Amino acid sequence: MATISDVAARAGVSTATVSRALNGKSTVDRDLVARVRKAAVELGYQPNGPARNLRRQEAAVVALIISDVENPFFTAIARGVEDVAHEVGYSVVLCNSDESAEKENRYIDIAIQERVAGVILSPSGTTTSVAKLATRGTAYVAVDRPLPGHDSDVVLVDTRLAARQATAHLVAQGYDRIGCITGPSGVRTADDRLAGYRDALRSAKRRTPKLVRRTEYKAAGAHRAALDLLSQAEPPDALLIANSAMAVGVLQALQELEIRPGRDVGLVAFDDAPWAELVDPPLSVVAQPAYEIGAVAARLLLARIADSSRPPTTTTLGARLLERASSRGPEDRR
Amino acid sequence: MATISDVAARAGVSTATVSRALNGKSTVDRDLVARVRKAAVELGYQPNGPARNLRRQEAAVVALIISDVENPFFTAIARGVEDVAHEVGYSVVLCNSDESAEKENRYIDIAIQERVAGVILSPSGTTTSVAKLATRGTAYVAVDRPLPGHDSDVVLVDTRLAARQATAHLVAQGYDRIGCITGPSGVRTADDRLAGYRDALRSAKRRTPKLVRRTEYKAAGAHRAALDLLSQAEPPDALLIANSAMAVGVLQALQELEIRPGRDVGLVAFDDAPWAELVDPPLSVVAQPAYEIGAVAARLLLARIADSSRPPTTTTLGARLLERASSRGPEDRR
DNA sequence: GTGAAAGCGCTAACAC
DNA sequence: GTGTTAGCGCTTTCAC
Numbered sequence: 001m002a003t004i005s006d007v008a009a010r011a012g013v014s015t016a017t018v019s020r021a022l023n024g025k026s027t028v029d030r031d032l033v034a035r036v037r038k039a040a041v042e043l044g045y046q047p048n049g050p051a052r053n054l055r056r057q058e059a060a061v062v063a064l065i066i067s068d069v070e071n072p073f074f075t076a077i078a079r080g081v082e083d084v085a086h087e088v089g090y091s092v093v094l095c096n097s098d099e100s101a102e103k104e105n106r107y108i109d110i111a112i113q114e115r116v117a118g119v120i121l122s123p124s125g126t127t128t129s130v131a132k133l134a135t136r137g138t139a140y141v142a143v144d145r146p147l148p149g150h151d152s153d154v155v156l157v158d159t160r161l162a163a164r165q166a167t168a169h170l171v172a173q174g175y176d177r178i179g180c181i182t183g184p185s186g187v188r189t190a191d192d193r194l195a196g197y198r199d200a201l202r203s204a205k206r207r208t209p210k211l212v213r214r215t216e217y218k219a220a221g222a223h224r225a226a227l228d229l230l231s232q233a234e235p236p237d238a239l240l241i242a243n244s245a246m247a248v249g250v251l252q253a254l255q256e257l258e259i260r261p262g263r264d265v266g267l268v269a270f271d272d273a274p275w276a277e278l279v280d281p282p283l284s285v286v287a288q289p290a291y292e293i294g295a296v297a298a299r300l301l302l303a304r305i306a307d308s309s310r311p312p313t314t315t316t317l318g319a320r321l322l323e324r325a326s327s328r329g330p331e332d333r334r
Numbered sequence: 335m336a337t338i339s340d341v342a343a344r345a346g347v348s349t350a351t352v353s354r355a356l357n358g359k360s361t362v363d364r365d366l367v368a369r370v371r372k373a374a375v376e377l378g379y380q381p382n383g384p385a386r387n388l389r390r391q392e393a394a395v396v397a398l399i400i401s402d403v404e405n406p407f408f409t410a411i412a413r414g415v416e417d418v419a420h421e422v423g424y425s426v427v428l429c430n431s432d433e434s435a436e437k438e439n440r441y442i443d444i445a446i447q448e449r450v451a452g453v454i455l456s457p458s459g460t461t462t463s464v465a466k467l468a469t470r471g472t473a474y475v476a477v478d479r480p481l482p483g484h485d486s487d488v489v490l491v492d493t494r495l496a497a498r499q500a501t502a503h504l505v506a507q508g509y510d511r512i513g514c515i516t517g518p519s520g521v522r523t524a525d526d527r528l529a530g531y532r533d534a535l536r537s538a539k540r541r542t543p544k545l546v547r548r549t550e551y552k553a554a555g556a557h558r559a560a561l562d563l564l565s566q567a568e569p570p571d572a573l574l575i576a577n578s579a580m581a582v583g584v585l586q587a588l589q590e591l592e593i594r595p596g597r598d599v600g601l602v603a604f605d606d607a608p609w610a611e612l613v614d615p616p617l618s619v620v621a622q623p624a625y626e627i628g629a630v631a632a633r634l635l636l637a638r639i640a641d642s643s644r645p646p647t648t649t650t651l652g653a654r655l656l657e658r659a660s661s662r663g664p665e666d667r668r
Numbered sequence: 669g670t671g672a673a674a675g676c677g678c679t680a681a682c683a684c
Numbered sequence: 685g686t687g688t689t690a691g692c693g694c695t696t697t698c699a700c
Contacts (some may be wrong), residue, residue: 013671015694016670019696020696025695025696026669026696029669032669044469046447046466047447047693049384049444050383050384050448050449050692051676053384053676053694054384054385054388054676054677054693055676055693055695057676059384069403070410072404075403075404078403079403079404091429091441093429094403094430095428096412096428107425110383110425112380113380113381115384132378132380136335219608245608248612252611252612255611255612275609277586277589278586279609280613280614337676337677337678338679339677348688349677349678350680350689351685351686351687353679354679357679360686362686363686366685366686384678385677385678386677386678387692388692388693388694389678389691390678
C-alpha cells in the first residue's frame with residue numbers, strides 16, 4: 001500500500017510537503033499542490049490512519065455507545081449525532097452496549113484505546129466506567145440518562161413530567177385503575193417515568209396498589225408483566241408503558257387475553273414508533289425528540305472537544321403527548 | 335496518559351516484557367507477569383491503539399456498513415455480526431451509509447485508512463468503491479445484495495423465490511389483481527423481488543399491467559406509491575410489499591383511503607417486524623433470517639482474514655412465508 | 669515555501 | 685526468558 005514517501009518520491013518533493021499539501025494546513029506552492037495531488041491519485045494513496053492518529057494523539061472520530069441498536073429511539077439519536085458530526089468532518093462509530101454494563105465498559109475502553117476525540121453514551125446505569133473518560137480527559141456527553149455523581153454535559157428529556165402528563169390524561173379520560181409498566185430499577189428513565197406516574201396519581205388522589213411492574217426494557221418482559229397484571233383479581237383498566245418495545249409486548253398480551261386495547265384497557269406508551277398509528281385502535285404515545293437529542297449532544301461534544309474547560313451543562317428537552325384512540329376513555333363512559 | 339514505558343519502569347522490566355506479558359504471546363515468567371499486571375493497573379494503563387495498529391499493520395476491528403440503521407432487518411444483521419466477532423476478540427463498528435453511494439464510499443475510505451481487518455457491507459448499488467477494498471487486499475463480504483462484477487464472499491437470501499412464493503400464495507387465496515411495490519431499480523433485492531413476483535404471475539397466467547411501482551425503500555415512497563396504485567380506475571386487490579418500512583407507508587395509505595387491509599386488499603410484506611402481528615388484521619410476511627445472515631457473514635469474513643486465498647463463496651439462505659390474516663383472500667370469496 | 673529529521677507508542681526480530 | 689533496538693507512517697518543529 002502506497003505511503004506518503006511513495007507520493008513524495010513520485011511528486012519529487014519531501015514527505016513534509018506532501019503532508020502539508022494534502023492537509024491544507026500550511027501554505028504550499030500551487031504547482032506543488034497539484035503535483036502532489038496528482039501523484040497521490042495515481043498511486044491510490046490513502047493516508048494511514050493509525051500513523052496519523054498516533055502522531056496527532058487523537059482521531060477525528062466520535063464514539064456513540066447506545067443501549068440498544070434495535071430501539072428506534074436510539075437509532076434516531078444516532079442520526080442526529082451523525083448529521084452534526086459529519087458536517088465538521090468527524091466520523092461516528094456506533095457501538096451497541098445492549099443495556100449491559102460490561103459491554104458498555106468494554107466499548108469505553110476501546111474508545112480510550114483508539115484515542116477517539118469524544119464519546120456520546122446512554123449510560124446503562126450506576127456504572128462507574130465513565131470515570132475513566134473523565135480521568136483521561138476524553139470529552140464525553142451523556143444522553144437520555146444522567147450520570148449519577150458525574151458533573152458532565154448531559155442531554156435529557158423531561159420524562160417525569162411527560163409521564164405525569166400522560167397519566168393525568170388517562171385520569172381525565174375517566175380511567176380508574178391505572179397501571180404502569182416501566183424499566184428496571186436504577187435506570188433513570190424508568191425511575192422517572194414511574195415517579196411521574198405516581199405524581200399524577202397523587203395529584204388526582206388515587207390509590208393504585210399493585211399496579212406497577214418493572215422489567216427489562218424489552219417486549220418479552222413487558223409481555224410477562226402485562227399478563228401478570230391483567231390476570232389479577234382487580235386488573236388495571238389503563239396502562240402507562242415506558243417504551244415502544246414494551247408496547248409491543250403489552251399489545252401481544254392483550255391479543256392473547258382477548259382484551260381489546262383502548263376499549264377494555266386504555267393505553268399510552270413512550271416513543272412514537274412508526275407503527276403506532278397502524279394498530280387498532282391507534283396508540284397514544286409520548287413522542288420524544290430523539291433526533292434532536294442526538295444533534296444537541298453532538299454539538300455539546302464538539303464544543304467540549306474544542307474547550308475542555310467549559311462548565312458542564314444539562315439540556316432538558318420536552319416530550320409531546322399524542323392523544324390517539326387507545327386512551328379515549330373506558331367504554332362504559334363514552 | 336501512561337505508556338508502556340511507564341509500566342515497564344514501574345515493574346522494573348523492559349517494554350518488550352510488558353508487551354509480552356500483557357498480550358500473552360510469548361511465555362513470560364509468572365512473577366514478572368504479575369508484577370507487570372500490577373503496575374499496569376496501578377497506572378491505569380490503556381494501550382495506545384493507533385500505535386499498536388500502526389505497528390501491527392492491522393486493527394482487530396471489523397467495519398459493518400449498512401444501508402439503513404433504522405431498518406430492523408439491518409440492525410438484526412448487526413447483532414449477528416457482533417456476536418460472532420466478539421467471540422474471537424474483534425470489535426465491530428457500525429456505519430450507516432443511508433442508501434447513499436457517497437456515504438458508503440466515504441466509510442469504505444475510512445475503513446481502509448483505519449486499516450480495519452475486514453468490512454461487511456450491504457452494497458448500495460452498482461458502486462465500484464468496493465474495488466478499493468479488493469485492490470488493497472482488505473477482506474470483505476457483501477450481505478443482502480451481491481456486488482456486480484466482484485467475485486467476493488456474499489451472503490444472500492433467496493428473495494426471488496420468496497417473492498414468487500408470496501405472490502403464488504396471494505394467487506392461491508383468490509386475489510385477482512395483484513400489485514407490487516418494490517425498491518429502486520438497480521438495487522438487487524428490489525429487482526429480485528419484482529422478478530419473483532413476475533415469475534409467479536407468469537406461472538399463474540395472469541396479466542397485471544400497471545400494477546408495479548418502484549420507489550425508495552422507505553415509508554414515504556411506498557405511501558405515495560400505494561395512493562397512486564389504489565386510486566387508479568382498476569386498483570389492485572392485493573399487494574406484495576418489498577420491506578417493512580414500506581409496509582408502514584402502505585398501511586397508512588390504506589387508512590387514509592379507508593380501504594380495509596386484508597379485506598379489500600390482500601397484503602404480504604417482506605420482513606417480520608415486531609409489530610406485524612399487532613396491526614388489524616395481522617400482516618402476512620416473508621421472514622428473512624437477518625441475524626443468521628450477519629452471523630454467517632462474520633464467520634466468512636474471519637475465515638477470509640485468516641486465509642485470503644480461499645475461493646469466494648456465495649451463501650444463500652431461505653426465507654419463510656408467514657401466512658396471517660392480511661392475505662386470507664378477498665372478502666367476496668370467504 | 670520547502671526539506672531534514674525527530675519522535676508519537678508499540679511490537680517483533682534479534683541477541684544474549 | 686528477557687533486554688535492546690529498529691521501525692511502522694505520519695506530522696511538525698526547526699533550519700534554511
